[in-house]
Amino acid sequence: MNKLDGKVALVTGGTSGIGLATSKHFVAEGAYVFITGRRQPELDAAVKGIGKNVTGVQSDVSNLADLDRLYATIKQEQGRLDIIFANAGGGELVPLGSITEEHFDKTFNTNVKGLLFTVQKALPLLPEGASIILNASTTSIMGTPAFSVYSATKAAGRSFARNWILDLKERQIRVNAISPGVVLTPGYDHLGLSDEQLQSFVDSQAVTIPLGRVGTPDEIAKAVVFLASDDSSFVNGIELFVDGGMAQI
Incomplete structure (x- = not known):
């Protein structure tokens, strides 16, 4: 079984990288998956690549009207939502002294506002015992130059x-x-680095990781499946690092 x-399941930002890999693993494990992306061509390609038991809905998580349309689609087609992987997000390298209001608003609108309303607007569709997984980062506890926002x-x-497990405890919904x-995912393309600079960055990071290498989207996806499934039925409110030990030393 x-x-x-x-x-x-819903995977926001499901057209590439960790989101796409997780969507494929969800389907392989028997789920029906809705994925979102901002650009229709990439969304269509992802749906084709996943192949079955998937619906793509073009939307931007920072746009509340888009989220309303997304959940109306899910309600009409499936009637409920058991799993949310709130994965959509991104960032750019901007050091303190060069941070603009536009950079701040863009990053917080997607990564914080979008995350919040992705979950809040889904609540009417979530049954008791649903699982919500938020995509964070080792940067939640580690400093990184030019990456403060x-x-x-x-x-x-x-x-x-941490907070939502208290708000949702009566419904036994895990977060x-x-x-x-x-x-390495296509998200790194938005950091503004050349191919040579990106490779140099990856090499510099690999030597700080106890396993001696960077990770793959598949490795993250397998951990998300664990948090989405009953295998983690008593796991609630944690931050699961899937980082080769990088944040633990």
């Missing part, structure tokens, strides 16, 4: 998990944060 047989949003996400380490 698969771990997620009969479950209905992004890091602050991830610390906020981790804090949400956990997953904090990936360095995992």
Whole structure:
């Protein structure tokens, strides 16, 4: 028997990287998955790549009208939602002294506002015992040069998990944060680094990781499946680091 047989799941930002890998694992474990993305061509490609038991809904998590449309679609097609992987997010390298209001608003609107309302607007669809997984980051507890705004949003996400388990305890809904380490995904393309700079960054990070390498989207996806399934039925409010030990030393 698969771990997620009969479950209905949502993966925001499901068109590439960790979101796409997790969507594929959810379907492989028996779930029906809704994925979101801001760009229709990438969304269509992801749906095709997943292949079955998937619906793509074009939306931006920072746009509340988009979220309303997303949940109206899920309600109409499946009637409920057992699993949320609130994965959509991003950031850019901007050092203190160069941070603009636009950079701040863009990052917080997606990573904090979008995360909050992705979960809050889903509540009417969630049955007792549902599982919510928030995608945080090792930056929630570690400093990174020129990454303070992004890091602050991830610390906020981790804090949400701690607080929401109290708000949702009567419904037995679990909320956990997953904090990936360095995992090469298309999201790194938005950091403004050249290919050479990106490789240099990855090499510099790998030597700080006890396992001696960066991670893969599949490795994160397997941990998300654990948090989404009954295998983690007594796991609630945690921050699960999937980082090769990077944040533990």
